[in-house]
Amino acid sequence: MICKKPNRKIKVFVAILLCFTAIVAPLAVLGSAFAMPPTRVWGSVIDEEGNGIGSATVEIYKLNGDFVTSATTNGTGEFVTNYIDFGTYRFHFIKLGYLEIVEDFEIRNFDHKLDTIVLPFCLSLSTSIVSLVTSPGQQVSLPLTVTYRGALEKQIVEFEVIAPEELSAKVLQGSYEVTKTEVSKGQSFSIQVELSIPQTAQGGTIYNLTLKAIGQIAVSKDFTLQVPNQVGNAQVTGIVEDDKNNPIAGVTVEAHGTTNGAFSKTATTAADGSFSLELPKPNAYTLEFSKEGYLPTTQTVSLTAASTEVKAEDTELSKILWLTSAILGIKVNPGDKLTLPFMVSNVGTEVEAASFSYDVPEGWRAKVVDSNGNQITETALSPSGHVNMQLEVFVPLEANGDYDVAVIATGGAATALTYTAHVEPTDEDILSCQYPGKSSNAGDIIKFKVGLTNPFSVPMRFDLSVISVPGNWTAFIKNADGEYLTEVTLSAKEEIELSVEVKSTSASLTNQTYELGVTAQATNQELSQTMPISVTLTELANEITLTARLPEVAVEAGASVSYPLTVSNLGSTDRYLLLSVDKPANWKAYFKLGNVEVTRLYLYGGNTSDLTLEVVPPNTVALDTFTFPVQIKSESGVVLAQANLTTTVVGSYNLGVSLSTYMATASSGETASFSATLTNTGYTTLTDIGMNITLPADGWSVKISPVHVDALKSRESATFNIEVTTPENTVAGDYMVSVKGESSQMGSGITQVRVTVSASTSWGIYGIAIAGIFIFLLVGVFWKFKRR
Secondary structure, eight states: OOOOOOOHHHHHHHHHHHHHHHHHHHHHHHHHHHOOOOBOEEEEEEOTTSOBOTTOEEEEEETTSOEEEEEEOOTTSEEEOOOBOSEEEEEEEEOTTBOOEEEEEEEOSTTEEOOOEEOOBSEEEEOSOSEEEOOTTOEEEEEEEEEEOOSSSEEEEEEEEEOOTTSEEEEEETTEEOSEEEEETTOEEEEEEEEEOOTTOOTTEEEEEEEEEESSSEEEEEEEEEEOOOSOEEEEEEEEEOTTSOBOSSOEEEEEETTTOOEEEEEEOOTTSEEEEEEESSEEEEEEEEOTTBOOEEEEEEEOTTOSEEEOOOEEOOBSEEEEOSOOEEEEOTTOEEEEEEEEEEOSSSOEEEEEEEEOOTTOEEEEEOTTSOBOSEEEEOTTOEEEEEEEEEOOTTOOEEEEEEEEEESSSEEEEEEEEEEOOOOOOSEEOSOOEEEEOTTOEEEEEEEEEOOSSSOEEEEEEEESOOTTOEEEEEOTTOOBOSEEEEOTTOEEEEEEEEEOOTTSOSSEEEEEEEEEEETTSSOEEEEEEEEEEOOOOOOEEEEESOOEEEEETTOOEEEEEEEEEOSSSOEEEEEEEOOOTTOEEEEEETTEEESEEEEOTTOEEEEEEEEEOOTTOOSSEEEEEEEEEOTTSOEEEEEEEEEEEEOOOOEEEEESOSEEEEETTOEEEEEEEEEEOSSSOEEEEEEEEEOSSTTOEEEEESSEEEEEOTTOEEEEEEEEEOOTTOOSEEEEEEEEEEOSSOEEEEEEEEEEEEOOTHHHHHHHHHHHHHHHHHHHHHHHHHHO
16 A cells, blocks of 8 residues: 655644644633623612612613613512623612612622612601690690602692590691692692690600601601690790891790700790790790791790799890991982992801892882892892892982982891982083183184083983174084084983084174173073183284195005195184195095094194195006195185195006916926916006016927017006927926016016926836736746646
8 A cells, every 4th residue: 555645735734723723722711711700789778767668670781871680679678680790880779759879889799789778768758846845735836848859740748647636636838737738849848737735634644646748658757745744834035126126026936945855835926026935844945036037046044943934135136138338328419320339148057039129219219230230139149148239229300408218138037228318419510611712803703612511310401502692693502413403412421512603793893802601501400501601803814834744756656645744823713724635637635634534624723733645646647747736725715825746656567477377297308388477467558578488407498479468558468378398308307497477667576387297108118018027937937836
């Protein structure tokens, strides 16, 4: 028998398979050894009283929200989950009638036990009194707070009192007896269990009673009432006052035995602030004083076996809301708006809602605003919190004398802050004039700038007039728009400027002063003022001059030119001056005072004013010299001063170039084409326009069509076609060709075109052939060795 040697390929395959098995098999064993098996989670769910909660659902989620599993508690509140992997999970504990609890737990132990979970009741009863001492025949009120925090928007709650038959008990909400009520989600409200102790109750008797509130579940609160062995009663009396010694009615006074804190009796203060309590003796009692809107306080009294009447110390209750201000008195004028600052503070331990009102004299108006001016009617103050407010009061125009105004903050109780306003008529001027006396020629118009101010904080109407006007003279009052006025209405504290124009006659006597008056009368008010003004007529020479510091200027066509001018009033009379320029046709011209364009000027006597005349020739203006006059005229049109200005217009040249492309391509020995457009961006015609092309190296050539253009007018363009030819032996790469426009007057900027030259395609054919030969040789070598 002839044995053949194993094929080489089979040997290689077997070797690789053995190596793979040697590596993978141990890894599989290790992976199996270190994998963590799943585990169970167990625990218990109880209520607030420590009782196990049965049928509660425990839902388990991954932290990304994916559901894993769930479990249900047994009758004792215990639960065990299905097996889960180690890791961190979010547990939801849910039971109807209880608040849902959500907690994250990290599961890292086998049979992992969770901490005991306590589910709070959705419905709860709370009270500060669970045991009290009472006496035969006494009526007892036990205060409680009912709170619902469940998931339902509304919940029906029934009440049941479990008490001995001899106790007459009922549940009150406000003044109404209730057995069932509806409570909203998140709501809390107060109730009282009211009961009467029998007159026949014996000393030492202890009564146990329970109040049940039944909703989705039932909750309860237990109370203990004790009738002590007594040796008699004593009368406890006292007075309750506020911080201003005013008696407070309606204060609840509760007596608690100091030995066990048991409630004994309650009383309410009368209108004079007094109270009276009949308490068993001997004993020591803590008297608790409380009323809505006031800070509660306590006082201790002791009754001996011999006591018959004990007077408690006078008790002071402080209001929870305080009003304070640094200003309590202010002087004002009729029509003013007062802004009286104050701060409201909550000195209590609970959030207090405060509503605002005010007490002002009849005919006055007021409102409470915050620091931003927003009207406020109510706000909520956190414990020990405060907020700054303002009382805005509008004083009537007819007010005069002293008045009290008060701001009132009402929470559980009302507190007031009183201000005193002393009102007296205003002594402010309503008319003003900086230059009330002027001189002029006979027949001229004299203008006075008069300020009118409304000193009141309310809109006011004023009657206006000019009095004591000489015969045949005219006088008018105008506004800034030149409208004639006899009455004007101003907003609160508004001030405007009026122009009073007085025109004398040419026949009026000169070298004399004439006295006139401007009167403003507040309509329907006892406020009037007459401001005197005077006009002195003199013989005045023409004292207006005009100086041009640069009377002759050269400018390019289309550009503007500025002429600085100085106008002087060498006299002592203020003048209105008209500005005039007789510019060439189609030219633009305007006067500027600083950055403001003006057409006339009010120049005080003895003053000068610097102006600028801006002149803009049209783009098509001829190259020439132009002369034009600038004049200063009176209001009647008389030329008072003149200056002649000259503008020489010279050429404005500018040539722009733009390309159809900034990148062109060509093979070695071939041509790249593009176009260039030349534009006359100046205002003067350019002549003999052509292109100047700079090539990157010798051997390159260029052809331009057309070769040149005779002329380009302003804003005209011409396009040149450019062909750049590369040499046959050009190396592949990027080359820059510079393009520039030229004319007889000027040249453009230089712009460049990038020409990318590629190698001839014959080299590609040679490369493919060589690659084919190489592949053929490689296949032959491989085949030869394979056969071996």
